[in-house]
Amino acid sequence: MNPFLLTTAYFPPIAYFSCLKKAEVTYIEQYENFGKQSYRNRCEIMTANGVIALTVPVAKANSKTLVKDLKIVYPTPWQKLHFRGIESAYKNSPYYEYYIDDLMPFFEKQETYLFDHNLAILTTVLDLLKLKRDIRLTADYIALGDANYTDLRNAIHPKASHRQPGCDYIPKPYRQTFSDRFPFTPNLSILDLLFCCGPEAGEMI
Secondary structure, eight states, rough: OOEEEEEOOOSSSSHHHHHHHSEEEEOOOSSSSSSSTTTEEEEEEEETTTTEEOOBBBBOOOOOOOOGOOOOOSSSSSSHHHHHHHHHHHHHHHTHHHHHHGGGGTTTTTBHHHHHHHHHHHHHHHTTTTOOEEEESSSSSOOOOOOSSOOOOOEEEESGGGGGGTTTOOOOOOOTOOOOOTOOOOOHHHHHHHHHHHGGGGHHH
């Protein structure tokens, strides 16, 4: 099996972890140009008012800015706002208290680079899911169409119109926090699955 190739992502969606689980080796692309309105700096959670996106503010990027060099900016207390949103959405979920202490550092420490922040999140979440995966970073940009990789960089995207084939994730429905108000919503942030399903989350991917 070829190594999988993924972008960096902020509290990635469930499909992202589904890909990681299937791959023997996964490379995270760090030499691509930053793509706006993607999971690289946003995640989606279910709230009492429906699905909302939490976005990490980043420094203005130009066409040559590599994702590994993209800096997080702190013009507003966005970490506090993200935490409040997550707390409001999931404080009554079965496993919120079980996991939140492990995740709190990501809402307190002011990391300089988005890529480093996301990589630390990925490492922690894989540990919480009890998924031991071989995650590596690219040493240079991997060209589109490289036959040595299963390229999923454009297969997982918030907008269906931007998605390319490659990710064969099939959602497994589970009871979500606001299931009395909304139908099951697939492929939210991994936070949704963790807080709702706890130790079983790794098997639900």
